[in-house]
Amino acid sequence: MDKYFTRMGDGSPIYLSGDEIRSELLEGTLDAADRGKIAELSPEELDYLFEIIISPVNVTSVVRGKEVVTSSDSGAFKISYQANISMDRATAIQVHEKVLAADSLDLGNIDYSYKAVKAILHDEAKVMENVQLNTIMPVLYGAMPNLGLYTRPDGPVDNWSELLPKGKIVEARAAQEEAIEHAVKDMVYIAGGMNAAGADGMNFDTCGASGDADVLAALKAIEIIRDKYPALGIEMGMSGEFILGMHGQLEFGGTRVAGLYPHRQVELAEKAGVTIFGPVVNTNSNKSFPWNLARAVTFIKACTEAASIPVHANVGMGVGATPMTPVPPADAVSRAAKALIEIGKADGL
Amino acid sequence: MGGIRTAGDLVLRMQLAKGMKLEVAKAYVAEKMGVTPIELSDCSIMREKRQTLDIGYPMPDPGAAKGIEAKVRIAEVLKIKINSVEQFKRKTGLQ
Numbered sequence: 001m002d003k004y005f006t007r008m009g010d011g012s013p014i015y016l017s018g019d020e021i022r023s024e025l026l027e028g029t030l031d032a033a034d035r036g037k038i039a040e041l042s043p044e045e046l047d048y049l050f051e052i053i054i055s056p057v058n059v060t061s062v063v064r065g066k067e068v069v070t071s072s073d074s075g076a077f078k079i080s081y082q083a084n085i086s087m088d089r090a091t092a093i094q095v096h097e098k099v100l101a102a103d104s105l106d107l108g109n110i111d112y113s114y115k116a117v118k119a120i121l122h123d124e125a126k127v128m129e130n131v132q133l134n135t136i137m138p139v140l141y142g143a144m145p146n147l148g149l150y151t152r153p154d155g156p157v158d159n160w161s162e163l164l165p166k167g168k169i170v171e172a173r174a175a176q177e178e179a180i181e182h183a184v185k186d187m188v189y190i191a192g193g194m195n196a197a198g199a200d201g202m203n204f205d206t207c208g209a210s211g212d213a214d215v216l217a218a219l220k221a222i223e224i225i226r227d228k229y230p231a232l233g234i235e236m237g238m239s240g241e242f243i244l245g246m247h248g249q250l251e252f253g254g255t256r257v258a259g260l261y262p263h264r265q266v267e268l269a270e271k272a273g274v275t276i277f278g279p280v281v282n283t284n285s286n287k288s289f290p291w292n293l294a295r296a297v298t299f300i301k302a303c304t305e306a307a308s309i310p311v312h313a314n315v316g317m318g319v320g321a322t323p324m325t326p327v328p329p330a331d332a333v334s335r336a337a338k339a340l341i342e343i344g345k346a347d348g349l
Numbered sequence: 350m351g352g353i354r355t356a357g358d359l360v361l362r363m364q365l366a367k368g369m370k371l372e373v374a375k376a377y378v379a380e381k382m383g384v385t386p387i388e389l390s391d392c393s394i395m396r397e398k399r400q401t402l403d404i405g406y407p408m409p410d411p412g413a414a415k416g417i418e419a420k421v422r423i424a425e426v427l428k429i430k431i432n433s434v435e436q437f438k439r440k441t442g443l444q
Contacts (some may be wrong), residue, residue, distance in 0.1 A: 063386040068371060069361040098407050103350050103357035104365070132433035134416040136405035136423070138365050198433030201365050223388035230432060233365030261371045275368040309372060310364040347364065347371035 004054045007332050009292050010285035011168065018054070018307045021290045025049055028287070028294030031049030036261040038302035041294060045343050046248055052091035052335050053290050059299065059334045062341050063179040069348045071235055071276060071312050073205045074112050074142060075105040078254075090131050096255045097137050106203045106235075107131060113146035114187075115155070115185045119191055125197040140235060141194040142203030145187065145218045147210035150179040157182070176213035187221035192228065201233025201275070209239040211246025212258040214267075219252045219272040226273025236260070237278030237314060241299060262303040276348070279303045280314045285324040289332055291337055296321040298336060300344035310347035313340045320349075354396070355404050356382065356389040359427060366429055381427050402426055 016024070025046050033040035041049070049342060062068075072078075075096060076089040085331065086093070091166075096102040107128055109117050113170035117124055124141070131139050151159035157179045160172035191202050202225065207218040215238075222234055243265065245258030253271050260268070262279035268275045281296040296313075304311045318324035321336040340346045350357030358376055363374040375386040381400075387393045399406040404426060407418030414422055417437050423429045437444035 043422075065390070067355075067357075067390040069350045069357050069364065071365075073360065097352060097358075101352040101357070101407075102363040103356045131437075132417065136353050136416065138362050174350045187426070196433065196436070199434040200432055231366065231432065235365070267374075275365055275384075285376045309368040310374070348361070 005054070005154035006053055007287065007289040007329060008092065008135045009283065009287050009323055009324055011325035011329055011332070012325075014288065016288065016290070018050070022050060023048070023054055023292040024290040025053075028291035029298045031291075032281075032295040036263065036299060036302060038263060038298065040176050041301070041343070045297075046294065048343060049290070049294055049339055050175070052295070052339055054143040055335075059330050060339050061334060062337050066341055066344060069103040069312075071104050071140070071203070071278070072102070072142075073203070073237055073278075073314075073316070074107050074108045076107045077105050077110060081099040081110055090127055090134070093131050093135055093139060097135050100139060104138040104140065104200075106140040106205075107199075107210050108142040108203075112143050112205070113148045113149055114143045114183065114190055115146065117143055117190055118186045121159060121193045122188075124192045126305050127200055128141050128194055130269050138200035138233070140201040140203045140233065141190070141197075142235075143190070144206040144207050144209060145204060145214050145221075146206070146215055147179050147183055147214040148174070150182050152173070155179070155182070164246075172246050173249065176211075176250075180213055180217040180326055184224070185219045187218070187226070188224050189220070191193070191225045191232065193198045195229045199232070201235060204234045205235075205237040205278075206239040207236055207241050211244040212241075213247045214251050215243050215257050215268075216252055217251045219257075219268055222269075222272040222274060223236060223339060233276070235276040235278060235312070236272075236274045237312075238280040239267060241279070241281045262304040266303055266307045266311065270307070274309060276310050276312055277303075278312045278314050280319045281321070283318045283321060285318075289321065289323065289335075293321040293336060296336065297339050297344045300340050300346055304345040304347070307337045312348035313346040315340065315349045350390055351395075353399070354392045354407055356395050359423065360389065361431070362423070362431075364428065378427065402405055 158175040163172035
């Protein structure tokens with residue numbers, strides 16, 4: 001029986017038979033359908049996924065005409081801080097535009113948290129002003145709500161992660177509610193500074209990293225920013241596929257925030273005033289790439305069907321079926337991108 | 350999609366500013382650029398278009414519009430307001 005090259009969710013190479021790949025694809029889509037209470041992929045869609053996976057080419061691509069645009073998460077310091085090349089962020093953005101053909105990029109501070117940027121907004125704004133003079137593509141300012149930074153000893157409120165194990169649920173909820181208010185003020189303040197600096201938009205990234213309060217803080221800030229700066233673009237990217245209920249009772253517009261999957265998350269994002277939504281589907285490194293791919297495409301397809309705004313699926317290490325490894329293999333990344341665009345109908349990545 | 354090599358920056362701009370889904374954004378930009386949506390991703394066709402409209406392209410010729418200069422033209426071509434262009438006009442007294 002023929003065996004086909006593919007990978008595990010951690011990027012390691014494996015060989016599976018055609019029957020094994022089909023079985024993994026079916027299990028993956030059924031897992032997403034069961035968790036999200038959404039439709040599984042059709043037999044025809046699973047057949048197409050199978051063809052994408054067993055294709056003998058190394059790097060694959062979308063059908064001509066199906067190209068999509070890209071936005072970024074901490075894009076301006078991928079070259080400087082992460083690749084460790086001596087280059088300032090403003091220059092890195094020009095490299096992304098003129099050499100790497102990026103469609104847009106976000107400028108962000110190395111800490112990539114709004115709380116950290118608050119004290120240095122005046123300097124960050126000047127970098128944005130220089131970037132806007134020298135670039136053509138849209139450039140956003142990006143950071144995370146990162147609600148955990150508002151807890152003691154670094155922040156002003158009690159740490160709910162310490163209170164919850166002690167059974168102090170009321171106190172933990174109160175701390176999160178107080179942290180939301182601080183975070184909203186910071187995010188609105190920074191958006192005002194970046195709007196004045198000429199930014200094309202704000203990127204609220206990794207929303208939900210501290211649970212449902214983290215997401216609510218972003219939504220509340222976005223609602224205010226949309227009202228104050230109607231023309232400013234707003235992208236909201238998520239931290240995971242499922243919003244953890246660290247608080248559990250928080251609501252936005254009458255909808256409980258905890259427990260939502262991407263197709264319900266996008267509804268809240270639209271209500272708040274987001275113009276681009278970035279859903280995440282987690283990669284399970286103990287499962288195969290075909291399993292992860294079918295699962296990711298199922299979630300993203302449900303999200304794009306529910307959305308009336310563009311959806312940029314997160315496709316990086318450990319999300320969007322991309323293997324969880326610092327250097328994701330291009331064969332897997334390109335297959336994930338093709339499937340998320342052609343079957344998942346993503347408007348961007 | 351190819352950024353300023355093609356029309357990726359323009360399509361992204363319409364998504365970000367107006368919340369347009371991909372196909373709607375492509376159709377809008379294609380109509381304004383006088384090309385078909387499929388041609389938006391063709392770097393050969395789009396380089397000529399971008400040179401003609403002088404809206405910025407990689408490895409630019411001497412004298413070509415760059416940075417904010419190109420964005421002033423993009424705002425006119427796409428019939429949109431670009432934040433940095435509006436700030437530039439205000440700061441230079443052009444508006």
